[in-house]
Amino acid sequence: MRDDDEQVKRPVHHEVGQPLDTLSVDEIDHRIALLTAEIRRLEAARTAKQDALGAADAFFKR
Secondary structure, eight states: OOHHHHSOOOOSSOOTTOOOTTOOHHHHHHHHHHHHHHHHHHHHHHHHHHHHHHHHHHHHTO
């Protein structure tokens, strides 16, 4: 068995509240990038929903 095979494989996702003390700086940077991308995705979804609600309100003249 090679040394590479014995290394613990870390998840490529992030769980809110998980301990961070065992992560390297590179792993933390990767998590920040993942979470930043997810925030952008959530903001885009919120904007799309707000636009749809605004269009529905205008259509039904609420």
